Amino acid sequence: MARSDAAARALLTQFGIDDAPIDPRLIAEKLGVLVVPQDMPDDVSGMLMRRGDEQVIGVNQKHHENRQRFTMAHELGHLKLHRGRPLILDTDTRVNFRDTVSSMATDREEMEANRFAAALLAPEAMVRRAARDAEFRTAKQLVHLMAGRFGMSEMAMNYRLINLGIIADPTPTP
Structure with missing residues (x-):
């Protein structure tokens, strides 16, 4: 770590x-x-x-x-x-x-x-638990949901999910 x-x-x-x-x-x-x-x-x-x-x-x-x-x-x-x-x-x-x-x-x-x-802001255990429990179809939807849940920008959450290995590639953000 x-x-x-x-x-x-x-x-x-x-x-x-x-x-x-x-x-x-x-x-x-x-x-x-x-x-x-x-x-x-x-x-x-x-x-x-x-x-x-x-x-x-x-x-x-x-x-x-x-x-x-x-x-x-x-x-x-x-x-x-x-x-x-x-x-x-x-x-x-x-x-x-x-x-x-x-x-x-x-x-x-x-x-x-x-x-x-x-x-x-997005501790690994909390993010993994929230991602596991989230209902989504695309990585972009997951990023959007998680950004709202953790009070982060979609760009920051995108990087967090990539760094944790939850999604593989950056998703387009607004």
């Missing part, structure tokens, strides 16, 4: 969460992390700021609710897995941004945070 998956599973276990949809805002609150909706440029989904014991997740409030949920989970991944990157400010604040570059997942930390977010 990848480090990202194990960290997500540990967090769900820590808070006794065993049913979807998972609420990443509630998890953040339980960890003492303030979540702040903000106006951000369209290509920035969110950011994590840490200074000492204070942690704040900023989320682009203009983005769709499902994208905001994934962004919160992604930033929680950075919190649990990564030390953060320095931002040049006149303070000792460390910031992780989630933007169009990070969402392409070409950087190891960004890939880990994306994997953590998927594992947090």
Whole structure:
């Protein structure tokens, strides 16, 4: 099991969460992390700021609710897995941004945070159980059903189902 998956599973276990949809805002609150909706440029989904014991997740409030949920989970991944990157400010604040570059997942930390977010919002056991119990005829229907069940975009659920080996190929998403 990848480090990202194990960290997500540990967090769900820590808070006794065993049913979807998972609420990443509630998890953040339980960890003492303030979540702040903000106006951000369209290509920035969110950011994590840490200074000492204070942690704040900023989320682009203009983005769709499902994208905001994934962004919160992604930033929680950075919190649990990564030390953060320095931002040049006149303070000792460390910031992780989630933007169009990070969402392409070409950087190891960004890939880990994306994997953590998927594992947090759509835990493997829950996804397998829901897929087994779902009534569908096509992979596209399954993706649509599962995206609604887990509060994720169809694109994110598509990748999750592929990564879990439940479907073989990407399905067209709106």
